[in-house]
Amino acid sequence: MKIKFLVCGDVGCLGNGSQEIYERFQNHKQDWFEIKLTGCQGFCAAGPVIQVQPGDIFYQKVKPDDVEEIIEKARQHQVVDRLLWKDAKTREKFEKVHEIPFYRKQKKIVLNTNGQVDPESIDDYLDFGGYDALKKTLTLHPEDIVNEIIKSGLRGRGGGGFSTGRKWKSIFESEQTPKYVLCNGDEGDPGAFMDRSVMQGTPHLVLEGMAIAAYAVGSTQGYIYVRDEYPIAIKNLRIAIDAAKKKGFLGDQIMGTDFSFDIKIKRGAGAFVCGESSALMRSIEGKIGEPNEKYVHAAEAGLWKKPSLLNNVETFANVPYIILNGADKYRELGTEGSPGTKVFSLVGKIKNAGLIEVPMGIALREIIYDVGGGISKNRPFKAVQTGGPSGGCIPIDYMDLPIDYDSLTRVGSMMGSGGMIVMDDCDCMVELARYFTRFLMEESCGKCTPCREGLMQVYSILERITRGEGRMEDIELLEELGEYISESALCGLGKSAPNPLLSTLRYFKHEYIDHIENKHCTAGVCKRLTRFEIDPEACKKCGACYKACVVSAIEKADDGTYKINQDKCVKCGECRLSCNFNAITW
Ligand SMILES: Cc1cc2nc3c(=O)[nH]c(=O)nc-3n(C[C@H](O)[C@H](O)[C@H](O)COP(=O)(O)O)c2cc1C
Ligand code: SF4
Ligand code: SF4
Numbered sequence: 094m095k096i097k098f099l100v101c102g103d104v105g106c107l108g109n110g111s112q113e114i115y116e117r118f119q120n121h122k123q124d125w126f127e128i129k130l131t132g133c134q135g136f137c138a139a140g141p142v143i144q145v146q147p148g149d150i151f152y153q154k155v156k157p158d159d160v161e162e163i164i165e166k167a168r169q170h171q172v173v174d175r176l177l178w179k180d181a182k183t184r185e186k187f188e189k190v191h192e193i194p195f196y197r198k199q200k201k202i203v204l205n206t207n208g209q210v211d212p213e214s215i216d217d218y219l220d221f222g223g224y225d226a227l228k229k230t231l232t233l234h235p236e237d238i239v240n241e242i243i244k245s246g247l248r249g250r251g252g253g254g255f256s257t258g259r260k261w262k263s264i265f266e267s268e269q270t271p272k273y274v275l276c277n278g279d280e281g282d283p284g285a286f287m288d289r290s291v292m293q294g295t296p297h298l299v300l301e302g303m304a305i306a307a308y309a310v311g312s313t314q315g316y317i318y319v320r321d322e323y324p325i326a327i328k329n330l331r332i333a334i335d336a337a338k339k340k341g342f343l344g345d346q347i348m349g350t351d352f353s354f355d356i357k358i359k360r361g362a363g364a365f366v367c368g369e370s371s372a373l374m375r376s377i378e379g380k381i382g383e384p385n386e387k388y389v390h391a392a393e394a395g396l397w398k399k400p401s402l403l404n405n406v407e408t409f410a411n412v413p414y415i416i417l418n419g420a421d422k423y424r425e426l427g428t429e430g431s432p433g434t435k436v437f438s439l440v441g442k443i444k445n446a447g448l449i450e451v452p453m454g455i456a457l458r459e460i461i462y463d464v465g466g467g468i469s470k471n472r473p474f475k476a477v478q479t480g481g482p483s484g485g486c487i488p489i490d491y492m493d494l495p496i497d498y499d500s501l502t503r504v505g506s507m508m509g510s511g512g513m514i515v516m517d518d519c520d521c522m523v524e525l526a527r528y529f530t531r532f533l534m535e536e537s538c539g540k541c542t543p544c545r546e547g548l549m550q551v552y553s554i555l556e557r558i559t560r561g562e563g564r565m566e567d568i569e570l571l572e573e574l575g576e577y578i579s580e581s582a583l584c585g586l587g588k589s590a591p592n593p594l595l596s597t598l599r600y601f602k603h604e605y606i607d608h609i610e611n612k613h614c615t616a617g618v619c620k621r622l623t624r625f626e627i628d629p630e631a632c633k634k635c636g637a638c639y640k641a642c643v644v645s646a647i648e649k650a651d652d653g654t655y656k657i658n659q660d661k662c663v664k665c666g667e668c669r670l671s672c673n674f675n676a677i678t679w
Pocket of ligand 2: 366536537538539541542544545582584586587588
C-alpha cells in the first residue's frame with residue numbers, strides 16, 4: 094500500500110502556507126507515495142497540519158522546508174519527532190492522531206472522511222464507501238427511508254433542531270409536484286465555518302445526503318444555497334456535481350433506476366437573513382431575500398410555491414451514515430432527545446481552536462478543557478457563546494451542562510448551527526451584547542418594526558452604557574425591549590436577536606451595574622471606563638509589558654520600575670496579556 098501524505102487544504106491551513114507545502118511534496122513526487130490536499134483536519138490552531146497514512150501520524154506547524162525530511166523519514170518508517178504535537182503542560186509528545194487529546198473525545202460521523210479524501214476526487218470518496226448509502230436507498234421504498242430518518246431522531250443542524258424525519262414526511266405526503274430539495278449553506282454566523290468545511294472537504298457527502306432525501310420525498314430538482322464568500326466550497330461542489338453526473342449518481346435515471354435528480358448551486362451575497370428559510374427561498378427565486386409570514390409552510394408552498402424540503406448542510410451530511418448503518422446504530426451516539434454528534438467551530442480564547450465533532454450530551458467542560466485544551470494563556474474562563482450572533486452566553490456555573498438542543502435552550506442559549514465562542518475574564522459582556530446587537534441590527538432586513546426599530550434602540554442604549562453614560566433604569570428598559578422584540582418580530586432573526594442581551598443580563602447583570610454605577614468596565618475593554626496601571630508591589634520589573642506596548646506608553650524609570658503614561662495609552666490591553674505576574678491592574 095502506498096503511503097499517503099494528507100496536507101490540510103482548508104482555509105486556516107491554506108492561510109498558513111499549506112498550498113506551498115503541498116507543492117513541495119509534488120516537486121518531490123515518487124512512486125511509493127501519494128499526496129492529497131484535503132478538507133479540514135480540524136486542529137486549526139496547530140496548522141498547517143499533515144497526516145501520514147497508514148500509521149495515523151500527525152504533524153503540526155509544518156513548513157515547506159520540512160517536506161524533504163517528512164518524506165525521508167516516512168520512507169524509513171520513522172517519524173519527524175520535532176513536528177509531533179506536544180502537550181504544553183506535561184511536555185508529552187503524541188505521534189498518532191487519535192491519541193492527541195484534541196481528537197480523543199471526538200466522534201466522527203459527518204467529518205469522518207473530511208481530511209482523508211481529496212475533495213476533487215469522486216474515486217477517493219468511493220474508496221471510503223461513498224454513494225453506497227444511495228445505492229442501498231434505491232433498493233428501498235421511499236417511505237422506508239423517511240421512517241428510518243424519523244427513527245434515527247436526527248434533528249436539523251441549522252438552528253431550530255426540528256425533527257428531520259417529520260419534515261421529510263410532510264413533503265413525502267404532499268401530492269403537489271414538482272418538489273424541491275434545498276440545502277442551506279448560507280452560514281452567516283461570524284466565526285462559524287462548520288458548513289463551509291463540510292461542503293469544501295467532502296462535497297459528495299452533501300450531494301449523497303440530498304439525493305437520498307430527494308428519493309425519499311419525491312423530488313427531481315435540488316439547490317444548494319451557498320454564500321459567495323466561500324469560493325473553494327463552490328468550486329469543489331461544482332466539480333463534485335459534474336463528477337457525480339458522469340458516474341450516474343446524479344442526473345437522469347440514477348444508477349439505472351427511474352429516479353432522476355439534479356442539483357444546482359445558487360450563490361448568495363452573504364446576508365445573514367438569507368439563511369432564514371423563507372428569505373432563502375425568495376433569494377433563490379431571484380427576489381430580495383426577505384422573510385415571509387410563517388403561516389404558510391414550505392412543505393406546502395416553498396420555493397416557487399411548491400413543496401420544498403430545506404435542510405442544513407450538516408443535516409444532509411448525517412443521512413448517508415444513518416441509511417448505511419441504521420437508525421439504532423446512529424442512536425448509540427448522543428442522547429435520547431438529541432441523537433448523534435454535532436460539529437462545532439470552537440473559537441475565541443481557547444488553546445485548541447478548530448473544527449470539532451463531538452457526541453451530543455458531552456459536558457461543556459469536556460469540550461473546553463479536554464478537546465479545547467483550556468483557556469488561552471491560562472486565563473480564567475468566563476463564558477461561552479453558542480448559537481451564533483443571536484445565541485446566548487453560558488457562564489461558568491454551567492460547566493457540566495450536557496451540550497444538546499434542550500439543555501442549551503433551558504439555560505437561555507441555543508445550539509444554532511454550531512458556533513462556539515469561548516471568552517475569558519478580558520471579555521466584557523456588555524460590549525459583547527453591544528457587538529452582536531449591532532451585527533443583527535445591520536443584518537435586519539427592516540421589514541418589521543420591532544426588529545428594525547427595537548434593535549436600534551437596544552443598540553443605542555448599550556452604546557451609551559459602554560461609553561459610561563448609562564442610567565440604572567436602562568437595565569429594566571433593556572429587559573423590556575428584549576422581551577418585546579422576541580415576542581413580536583416577524584422572523585427568527587428578530588425573535589432571537591435579543592438573546593445576547595437577555596442572556597448577559599441574566600448572568601452578568603453585575604457587569605452592567607459596574608459600568609453604570611461605578612463607571613468601570615469589569616473586563617477592561619470599554620476604553621472610556623478603563624485605566625490600566627502597573628501595581629508596583631506585584632511588578633517584577635521583567636519589562637514584558639514595556640516590550641508589548643506598541644505605542645510606547647510604558648516608561649521605564651532609572652530605578653527599573655515601569656509606569657504607564659496615561660496620555661499615550663490607547664487601552665489596547667496588550668500589556669496585561671504580556672504580564673506573567675498579574676501586575677497590570679484596571
Ligand atoms: C436569521 C436566520 C439565519 C439562519 N441561517 C441559517 C444558516 O446559515 N444555515 C442553516 O442551515 N440554517 C439557518 N437558519 C435556519 C433555517 O431557517 C432553517 O431552519 C434550516 O436551514 C432548516 O434546516 P435544518 O432543519 O436541517 O436545521 C437561519 C435562521 C434564521 C432565522
Ligand atoms: S424580524 Fe427583522 S429580519 Fe425578520 S422580517 Fe422582521 S425586520 Fe426582517
Ligand atoms: S494598554 Fe496598550 S497602549 Fe496602554 S500601556 Fe498597555 S500596551 Fe500600552
